[in-house]
Each structure stands twice: as C-alpha cells, then as structure tokens.
Amino acid sequence: MKRALFALPVVLVLILGGFFLWGLNPDRDPNAIPSVLIDAQAPEFALDGIPGLDTPGLAKADLSGADNPLVVNVFASWCVPCRAEHAVLTRMAREENIHLLGINYKDKPEDAVRWLDELGNPYERIGADLTGRVGIEWGISGVPETFVIDANGIVVYRFVGPILSAEDVRDMQEAIALARSRSGAGGTS
Amino acid sequence: MIRILTVLAACFLMAMPVLAVQPDEILNDPVLEERARDLSKDLRCVVCQNENIDSSHAGMARDLRILVRERLVAGDSDEEVLDFVVARYGDYVLFNPPFKPSTYALWIGPFAVMALGLLGVVLMLTRRPKKIDAKALALSEEEESAVAAMLAEDGKEGPKG
Numbered sequence: 001m002k003r004a005l006f007a008l009p010v011v012l013v014l015i016l017g018g019f020f021l022w023g024l025n026p027d028r029d030p031n032a033i034p035s036v037l038i039d040a041q042a043p044e045f046a047l048d049g050i051p052g053l054d055t056p057g058l059a060k061a062d063l064s065g066a067d068n069p070l071v072v073n074v075f076a077s078w079c080v081p082c083r084a085e086h087a088v089l090t091r092m093a094r095e096e097n098i099h100l101l102g103i104n105y106k107d108k109p110e111d112a113v114r115w116l117d118e119l120g121n122p123y124e125r126i127g128a129d130l131t132g133r134v135g136i137e138w139g140i141s142g143v144p145e146t147f148v149i150d151a152n153g154i155v156v157y158r159f160v161g162p163i164l165s166a167e168d169v170r171d172m173q174e175a176i177a178l179a180r181s182r183s184g185a186g187g188t189s
Numbered sequence: 190m191i192r193i194l195t196v197l198a199a200c201f202l203m204a205m206p207v208l209a210v211q212p213d214e215i216l217n218d219p220v221l222e223e224r225a226r227d228l229s230k231d232l233r234c235v236v237c238q239n240e241n242i243d244s245s246h247a248g249m250a251r252d253l254r255i256l257v258r259e260r261l262v263a264g265d266s267d268e269e270v271l272d273f274v275v276a277r278y279g280d281y282v283l284f285n286p287p288f289k290p291s292t293y294a295l296w297i298g299p300f301a302v303m304a305l306g307l308l309g310v311v312l313m314l315t316r317r318p319k320k321i322d323a324k325a326l327a328l329s330e331e332e333e334s335a336v337a338a339m340l341a342e343d344g345k346e347g348p349k350g
Contacts, residue, residue, distance in 0.1 A: 005312070012305070033235055036279040043277070106248070132252045139277040141235035141249065 035139055037147070037155040042072075043137040047127025051109045053116065058101055058127030064153030066099055069179035071172075072147045073123075074103045074135060077115035079143040085162035088169065089146075090122040096176055102126035105135050105143050148175040151183030209246050209254075216258050225258045228270055232257070233282045241284060 022028065037043070046059035063070055073089055075082040093100035102123035104112050109128060116123075129135055138147070141160065148157040157175030159168070210229075216222040229243035236247035242254050253274065260270045271283065280286045288296050328336065 031238060033238075033281050034279055036275075036277065132248070133256075136252060136256060136277055139279070 032160065033139075033141055035155070035158040037139060038158065040155060042147070042149055042153055042155055043134075045127070045134045045137050047103065047129055047134055050104055050107075050112050050126055050128045052113045053109075053121075053126065055102075055121060055123055055126045058103060058125045060153070062101070062125060063149055064151065066151050068097050068099055069151070069156075069176045069183065070099045070101055070149040071176070072101045072103060072138075072149060074105050074129075074138065074140055074143050074145045076105045076107045076143045077111040078107065079105075081162035081164075082144045083115075083119070084164055085144055086119050086122075088163050090120060092163075092169065092172065093122040096173070098176055099124050103134060103138070104128045105140070106130065106132045146172070148172065148179050150179040154182070156182065209242075209244050209250065211251070214251070214254055214258065216262065218262075221258070221261045224267060225254070225261055228257050228261075228267055229254055231271070231284050232274060233284055235278060235282065 023030075042060060042063045044060045046061075047057050049055055049057040058072075063072070071089075071092070073085075075085075089100060092098065100122050102125070104126050106129065112126075112128070127134065135143075138145070144162050146159040146163060147155055148159075150156050156179040157172075159172060159175075163169060163172055210226070216225060226243060230241050232242045232253060234240045234242045234245035234247055234250040234253075236249045237245050240250070242250040242257075257270055257274070260273055265273070274282055280292070286292050286295065
C-alpha cells in the first residue's frame with residue numbers, strides 16, 4: 001500500500017503531462033466540431049439548381065453510383081475564403097478525376113451566377129440552398145466546407161474552411177484515395 | 190423633469206441584456222415559445238462556440254432557433270427536438286452532454302481530481318507525526334537528581350583558577 005502511494009505522484013504527472021501534451025499539440029484545433037456524417041450516408045436533401053444557371057441541381061440521389069469519388073463543396077459568393085479556395089478546387093476538379101458538386105449556401109441567385117461567370121464554374125451540379133436548411137442537414141458550421149463521398153454515397157471526410165495550402169490539398173487527396181479504395185471494395189451498388 | 194425621466198428610461202433600456210432572438214422568430218404560443226427558449230439555452234452555437242443559440246447573433250444560430258421552433262410547432266417533444274439537432278451536429282452541440290463512454294472523463298474527471306485531492310489531504314493529516322508529550326522530552330526525575338548531584342559536586346570543588 002505504502003509503495004503504491006509513492007508511485008501516485010508519478011502516475012499523476014504522467015496523466016497530467018499526457019493531457020497537456022494533447023492539449024498543446026499545435027495540430028489540434030480545439031474549435032473543430034467532429035462531424036457525425038463521417039462513415040455515414042450523406043443526408044437526404046434535394047435542391048434545385050441556381051436560377052439563371054445551366055448547371056443542374058443537386059440531391060441525395062446524385063451522390064451514389066458514381067464511377068469516381070464525389071467532392072461536395074459548400075460555398076457562397078459572399079464568402080471571401082470561398083473565393084480564395086475556388087482556384088484550388090477548379091484545379092483539383094481538373095486533375096484529380098473527381099466529380100465536383102456544389103451547394104450554394106444562402107446566396108442570392110444573381111450574385112452566385114455573377115460570381116461563377118467571373119471565376120469560372122468547375123461544378124458538375126450545384127444545388128441552391130436558399131434557406132440554409134440543407135446546410136444544417138449536412139451539419140456545417142459555416143462556409144466553405146467540403147465533403148468527400150465514396151461511390152456508395154458514404155461520407156469519407158469533411159474539410160472545414162478553405163482548401164488553400166499544399167497541406168490542405170494533400171489532406172483532400174488522401175481522403176479521395178480512401179474514398180476510391182472503399183468504392184472499389186464495396187462495388188458500385 | 191420629463192427630459193430627465195426620458196434619459197433615465199433610455200439608460201435603463203440600454204442596460205437591458207441584448208436579445209438575440211428577433212421579433213419575427215418569436216412564436217405566438219407563449220408556452221411553445223418558452224420551451225423554445227429553454228431548448229435554445231442548451232444548444233451550442235456552432236459558429237461562436239461558447240454561446241448558446243439563444244444569445245448568439247450568428248446567422249447559423251438564428252437558423253437553428255427557427256428550426257427548433259418549427260419542430261416544436263410540428264409537435265415534437267423537447268427530446269425529439271434535441272435529438273434532431275444532435276443527429277446533425279453530434280453531442281457537441283449540447284451544453285449538457287449525455288453520460289456515455291466518450292463523455293465519462295468529462296463527467297467524472299472533476300470529481301476524480303477532487304477525490305484525489307481529498308485523499309492527499311487526509312493522508313497528509315493522518316500521517317503527520319503525533320504531538321509528543323512534553324513530559325517525555327523534559328528531564329526525568331532520575332536525570333534531574335543526577336544533574337543536581339553533579340552540580341553539588343561541582344560546588345564542592347569551588348571555582349577554578
């Protein structure tokens with residue numbers, strides 16, 4: 001008993017030290033809210049396209065049975081980081097062999113159209129989420145947010161904030177590779 | 190006089206807490222509105238995370254407030270409303286998270302640390318050496334007589350030099 005008590009401070013220091021090490025880790029984002037969607041089916045939703053734009057709308061049905069991984073990007077013309085991210089997403093859509101889909105979050109249709117005219121439209125489909133209700137279905141906390149979805153409609157990864165740096169792109173590439181490997185194993189049912 | 194009263198009234202108005210809930214959100218049914226307010230206080234704003242959605246001015250918080258009210262009007266119980274939001278945002282949005290393996294540390298942690306501290310205090314107090322009786326330290330009668338004898342002998346010889 002006495003021996004065990006002598007070890008107590010050491011054990012305490014180890015526990016507290018481990019906790020602080022975890023807490024002070026610069027890679028840990030204390031504001032990150034874990035998504036409940038990871039490894040689950042994407043939520044049910046159906047959105048019309050942006051009025052005045054030829055790009056078709058987006059619904060849950062469009063998210064499964066694809067030959068390549070899907071990337072769903074939530075964006076808005078009023079969101080400055082989205083503008084920064086746009087170039088990276090456009091290049092990724094071209095190089096990575098993915099389907100880039102958009103959810104236009106709480107945007108005025110005319111603003112969205114003007115924005116896409118100006119910057120280019122890399123999206124295969126865009127759903128106009130005028131009320132922000134579909135954003136809640138996806139559990140977003142703001143724009144931009146990006147989800148990687150495998151061929152079975154299962155969410156593999158969620159990226160919060162703009163995809164800008166090489167590191168961000170690598171995270172996305174890893175997630176896309178993971179989605180691709182899972183799609184291969186699960187078939188395209 | 191009226192001017193002073195107006196200024197005073199203005200001061201009191203400014204001192205009132207700023208409400209995030211906007212007039213167009215408030216339900217006509219006061220009972221439902223009260224429930225909505227209570228539920229909103231337990232839901233974390235996902236944008237400004239230390240605020241509840243009842244006091245947050247974020248657009249996202251407003252959307253969630255409206256959603257909560259819609260669910261209540263549709264006849265959901267309080268529990269169903271919370272479950273609806275948790276299904277989309279996880280336990281993280283609850284200021285009063287459920288007791289389950291992933292939250293054990295959260296719920297038990299503080300009490301465990303307090304228990305350890307109390308244990309430490311108790312150990313410290315019980316293991317402190319007991320106060321020893323003053324009599325045991327002072328000269329015993331035997332020693333005292335021995336000393337007296339030595340002093341008496343010393344006196345007989347007289348001062349040296």
